[in-house]
Amino acid sequence: MTSSAASGTLAGPASSEASTGRRKTTSAQVVDRLRERILSGDLPEGAQLRQEKLASELGVSRVPVREALHQLEAEGLVTLVTHKGAVVSGLSVDDLEETYEIRAQLEGWLLEQAMPILSERDYARAEALVVEMESDLRDESWSDLNWRFHATLYAPANRPRTLELVHKLYRNAYRHFPLPIRLTGGRERMSREHRMLVELCRKGDVAAAREHLTTHILLGARTLISRLKALRQKEAADESGR
Amino acid sequence: MTSSAASGTLAGPASSEASTGRRKTTSAQVVDRLRERILSGDLPEGAQLRQEKLASELGVSRVPVREALHQLEAEGLVTLVTHKGAVVSGLSVDDLEETYEIRAQLEGWLLEQAMPILSERDYARAEALVVEMESDLRDESWSDLNWRFHATLYAPANRPRTLELVHKLYRNAYRHFPLPIRLTGGRERMSREHRMLVELCRKGDVAAAREHLTTHILLGARTLISRLKALRQKEAADESGR
DNA sequence: TCTCAAATAACTGGATACAAAATGAGTCAA
DNA sequence: TTGACTCATTTTGTATCCAGTTATTTGAGA
Structure with missing residues (x-):
């Protein structure tokens, strides 16, 4: 020793x-x-x-x-x-769902606060990240880039503690999903939704942007969780049937 | 030892x-x-x-x-x-404001989720707590009773982790205010706002109830924080002028 | 051979002692 | 007055020992 x-x-x-x-x-x-x-x-x-x-x-x-x-x-x-x-520690499906609901609430609010202050520079940066996500095909990079995209849109809200809290929830939820099932609905859909979000922000339509973001998070969560359930059931079946 | x-x-x-x-x-x-x-x-x-x-x-x-x-x-x-x-650890004024904003968001959402499920029993319990707050004049009991009142209205939402998170934020913010300045706007106003909240829930007006709750939290925070600022300035003045 | 209970091993939780590292205050000299 | 240095205090880390709990194995009896 x-x-x-x-x-x-x-x-x-x-x-x-x-x-x-x-x-x-x-x-x-x-x-x-x-x-x-x-x-x-x-x-x-x-x-x-x-x-x-x-x-x-x-x-x-x-x-x-x-x-x-x-x-x-x-x-x-x-x-x-x-x-x-x-x-x-593991997270039950209920806990995961709740985590995503909290995220949806807080991120929606952050976006609302940030929107009046968002500038063309922020949009450009966000879109650059979307492009990076499209070109960098390594699964490991994805969740970090995804977070940075979201954070870019929230940063101007100037709510550091909220941002940190959300980030913690984000990481803590994400790790429970094995890499192969993380990319909900595929990269194309993700890119589409992200671009759409930036577009709504540019238009200045606060309500629509918030709505879109919330849906983006919650629907993503639902898909992710249903896949996780399927995976766990499959594992359980393999376990008992072995 | x-x-x-x-x-x-x-x-x-x-x-x-x-x-x-x-x-x-x-x-x-x-x-x-x-x-x-x-x-x-x-x-x-x-x-x-x-x-x-x-x-x-x-x-x-x-x-x-x-x-x-x-x-x-x-x-x-x-x-x-x-x-x-x-x-x-201390909390800066900015941190305190942010904490209350997070609370307003999450509690508003909790109430929204709970409202369709709230029953007359819950209303009665909440009102009993209001009465208890009116009769128990010890300052120390107040913040706990206040929390229990709020929690009663959120409980049916069945979001244990969210409730726990909010409770943590509640306690963590409250401790920074010395007892004498905690009762924002006096007991009468608090009781009035609490009764009003229950009434709006009874009516089933989700939007109005959420709005009222949010205002209740944020205005309370503003008053509380401005008092804290005044107190700190006074302390600083006493310190340097001594 | 199977089952259940006692003995045993393994691990965590806690106490104590000691060494090492860092801070803050104080000292002393230039 | 300034600056470097020393020293006491405090935290941090390690090693060792012990107690209590849990997990595992062993062994006797059915």
């Missing part, structure tokens, strides 16, 4: 210190590492997180790992059961 | 264990304790939280205290600065 020669060991002082100028604490680094692995799906829903294993993998002691797990629990990424340990 | 005979020592296993049947972990108890003290204003904004002091006060070691602080940080109640320690 001394040499910490494991493959995934945390970066030495030099690397992270140099970039920020301010060295993060070990537990904060552990949080970042684990969050990344969870959000990326590397640690799938339901995975057991053993303190000792994580500690040795990362080359740290158990204390910062425990603190990291507590923090991740507060973020909703893991579930801590007393004396049983940490498990990467 | 051995005898743990301090006044605020955590309850022995017996008391909390008996009620739930499942003993909470020490760090969870510490979280509860600290959250309570912060939300009640006992630990005011900006207060330094010394690990060792808290640990000895509560009769526990530093480990659960640190874990608790990390969790509270994730909840937004304290700010952790590396190597400087934990401070009860």
Whole structure:
């Protein structure tokens, strides 16, 4: 446990210190590492997180790992059961639906607030992102680009905390969908809806834009969730029929 | 540190264990304790939280205290600065305004969803709470009763996560206002607005009810915040002029 | 062979002790 | 007065030990 020669060991002082100028604490680094692995799906829903294993993998002691797990629990990424340990938390279908409803409400409001302030520059930037989404066909890039597109339209509302909250909901919901089923309704439909949204904003039709955005989110969610249900049923069938 | 005979020592296993049947972990108890003290204003904004002091006060070691602080940080109640320690976090005026705006959006939506399902029983319960608020003149009871009134009208919407989120925002915003200035516009106006809200729900006028609720929240916030500003300016003046 | 209970192992939660790192205050000299 | 330096305080991290709980295995009896 001394040499910490494991493959995934945390970066030495030099690397992270140099970039920020301010060295993060070990537990904060552990949080970042684990969050990344969870959000990326590397640690799938339901995975057991053993303190000792994580500690040795990362080359740290158990204390910062425990603190990291507590923090991740507060973020909703893991579930801590007393004396049983940490498990990467899942989200029920109901929870997912609710998350999307909250997003629809808050994003609709953000767009409404931003619209009077949106400028041609913002529209151009948003459309550039649509183009980027059309050209970058890697599935992994998509959800980030999609968020940036949306965020571009909300930014002028100047509601940083709301934006952060929505972003958190966005990431937390998205990770539950395996990559293959994320692109709801295909890229074409997404592009079409996104372009349409920008167009409505340009026209200055607040009500129509909000309506379109809300539908975009909720219908997307419905498709996504029904696919997830199908996938889970299939998995359950495979499991029992095996 | 051995005898743990301090006044605020955590309850022995017996008391909390008996009620739930499942003993909470020490760090969870510490979280509860600290959250309570912060939300009640006992630990005011900006207060330094010394690990060792808290640990000895509560009769526990530093480990659960640190874990608790990390969790509270994730909840937004304290700010952790590396190597400087934990401070009860404040909220800027901008943050407060934003919090109320989010509440207005989400609560408006909750009410809309709940309205078709609300029954005479719910109205009666809500009105009973209004009466209770009129008779219980203790300032400390008020914010809890107020929340219960609102929650009663949202409960049928059956959106537990949204309700929890809103509740968190509610508490987190409220604690920043010292007790004396909490009752915006006096009890009479509050009662009037609450009764009016119930009446609009009874009539089934969804749009009017939502509008009234939103205004109720946002105007209340504005009054509250302007008072807070005045208070802070006064404090600043006292400070420099002393 | 199957089932259930006791023994055992594994893991988490917590306490304590100690080392390391960083901050802030104070000191001292230029 | 300014600036560098030292030092006490505090947080952070590690190691070790122990207690309590859960999971697993073992073994006896049916």
